[in-house]
Amino acid sequence: MPAEDIDWQALEDAAKQAMQQAYAPYSKFPVGAAALTEDGRIVSGCNVENASYGLTLCAECALVGQLHMTGGGKIAAFYCVDGQGNILMPCGRCRQLLYEFRAPGMQLMTTQGIKSMDQVLPDAFGPEHLEETT
Numbered sequence: 001m002p003a004e005d006i007d008w009q010a011l012e013d014a015a016k017q018a019m020q021q022a023y024a025p026y027s028k029f030p031v032g033a034a035a036l037t038e039d040g041r042i043v044s045g046c047n048v049e050n051a052s053y054g055l056t057l058c059a060e061c062a063l064v065g066q067l068h069m070t071g072g073g074k075i076a077a078f079y080c081v082d083g084q085g086n087i088l089m090p091c092g093r094c095r096q097l098l099y100e101f102r103a104p105g106m107q108l109m110t111t112q113g114i115k116s117m118d119q120v121l122p123d124a125f126g127p128e129h130l131e132e133t134t
């Protein structure tokens, strides 16, 4: 998607709105994530924690679930915020989750400005590595 077609303000707003729905009673660290799909939809998600702490779902987990539930497709741009509304880098696991659904040239808003998927997850493992070897 051409850079000028990405409405970063709309993505930031959607991420902040999603963050308001976070369930984070343990970490007290709410997170909201939003993505623009190639066909122009905005999907989002918040983190959902659990009393069994390690079962916590990151905001990006909810986002990819919503992506698939609302028509699928690929992610052209991504924005994630913490409870202060500041840009948050997706954790390693979430970078992998996002990689699966990346559109060509997918852009991520990061604390260092706009970056590509390849920059935040170089040499990634992906579906292409699952081909039969026998």
Ligand SMILES: O=c1ccn([C@H]2C[C@H](O)[C@@H](CO)O2)c(=O)[nH]1
Pocket: 024, 027, 029, 030, 031, 046, 047, 048, 049, 056, 057, 058, 059, 060, 089, 090, 091, 094
């Ligand atoms: O990419 C990330 C990183 C962290 N968190 C959540 C998980 C946990 O609820 C809280 C503190 O780690 O932030 C996310 O939702 N996404």
Ligand SMILES: [Zn+2]
Pocket: 058, 059, 060, 090, 091, 092, 093, 094, 095
């Ligand atoms: Zn994560």
